[in-house]
Amino acid sequence: MAIAAETTVTVLPQRQSASTESRMTTADIPPAAAQDRKVMVSIRDLSKAYGAVHALKGVDIDIYEGEVLVLLGPSGCGKTTLLRSVAGLEQPTTGTITVRGQTVFSSEHNLSLPPEKRNLSMVFQSYALWPHMTVADNVGYPLRVSKVPEAEVRERVRKILDLTGLQQHALKYPGQMSGGQQQRVALARALVANDGLILFDEPLSNLDAKVRERLRDELIAMQRRFGFTAIYVTHDQVEAAALADRIAVMQVGEVAQLGEPEAIFNEPHSRYVADFVGCVNELSGTVAGWEGNHLAVDTPVGRLLGTVADAPTATGAPVKVMFRPEHGQLRDGPVNGPNSFAASVEQRVFLGSHVEYRLRIGEGYLAARSMSAARMEDGRGVTVSVDPDVVRVFQDAG
Structure with a gap:
């Protein structure tokens, strides 16, 4: 008996039947609230092998406009590999990825667009802020890389700093700020590009519990305000349930179950999902x-x-x-x-x-x-x- 008590890619340099669950088709299971939405990201038969190790095995998922899809699972389950494949930071072995209907990766056609051509932004666990730049310059960096006129850069940065409560910190450097403040800067930088698609790689995992909870609530409010589509990686079940429209529970490179948080919790398709998502007898x-x-x-x-x-x-x-x-x-x-x-x-x-x-x-x-x-x-x-x-x-x- 057992008791069971993660239009610019602004990818900055990192400084730091249910019985066939493993092959279940998930691409055709939209959330109730997304029935009439367009597909933002479509992933088809995506696999990634590192030699004999298969990090991803035939993953099929559609992510809808305005949706928050959380990739949930333990270390080594493939969730970060999947996220980085969408971002263009990993090269899948086989499969297809489309963003807004544009193919950004296709093994069949030997196509792989670089990150900056995929029209998305990314928020890293390690913040990935330039230490020699002020908050305002860090936030404006993706716009300057994209050759946005300087007057427009300054105006967009001013607006996003106001919206994220960072205006008073505009001239500070990352080293002068707390971890929570730095992660808020990273989020502001992702929002300023206005791509509408943001990828999050365990952005709150380095923060203490109270700061993590506060930033999680702020992130929910920001997503509702801006309406961006998000793919969010975490190993934290509470975080996943709080943020997600849908959760994809990952298991050794495959989607074990895809659904709304209540369904994942109350109607798990397998012992693995039941045991990972919450405590079970x-x-x-x-x-x-x-x-x-x-x-x-x-x-x-x-x-x-x-x-x-x-x-x-x-x-x-x-x-x-x-x-x-x-x-x-x-x-x-x-x-x-x-x-x-x-x-x-x-x-x-x-x-x-x-x-x-x-x-x-x-x-x-x-x-x-x-x-x-x-x-x-x-x-x-x-x-x-x-x-x-x-x-x-x-x-x-x-």
Whole structure:
């Protein structure tokens, strides 16, 4: 039993069936809000190999105008390679990338436009600011590179510094500013080019928690104000859920699941997605049969009903049952009704907005999370109930 408790490319020099999840087609699954939008970026059958290592394997995604698509996954899953391939900083092995209908990469036609010809901007984790330039000069740099008249440069820089709250820092140098302020400068530089497409490579990961949260909120407000399209790389599930219109969960170079944040969290297509996106409880079991629209599974805590994700449904088949800690309802009284079982409180941890419990069930443990102020002390016997609609049944991959 397991408990599960990233019209100029201004790319500046860096200083520092669900059972077939791995081959699922994602390009034709637009978000509800993007049904009538144009496609900003189209990625088709994109692969990237470093020798025998395949960083990307046949990725298909469409990103829509005004959408924030988050590429989410652990280190080494291919999310940054995919982002850099769109930017022109990596050369894919095979496939096609189009931006606003223009092909910027095609292995078939031996075409790969350089970054500055792709009409996009990028914000790096390392800020990538010129230390010898003032804030105003850093922000205006992509415009000067593009030969924009100087009077227009100064006016556009002034406006964007006002909009991003940086006007008072215009004459400062990066070394005189905090990390959060420097990242705000990097965002202003990306916005001033007015490309409408910005790529973000884990831009908040170097900041402390409070600054990261504040800048995340500012980024959401900026995106709503300017309406730019964003592809955003992160390994942080909370950040992904807060920012995304859709999330693409990456797994060893492939898109394991693509969808809106609520669907990714509540309806994961695989154990990998369920386990990576949030905390989960996992129980081993065997299929007992169907009870109405739910699959019945015999587990160490008794029979549980759940919805099928990628599980076999033959009677006796080994499966895994998973549900999230917040979906377990704790109460006093005897076990009765479906999807209820007995447990005892091993540990209670008060975390301000909620209480987390470690529950003993026989020889194993489960996690529960409650918003209730009621105290269930250590050693207390409780009944746990879980709605069958939030229980997911997956194949047992060993």
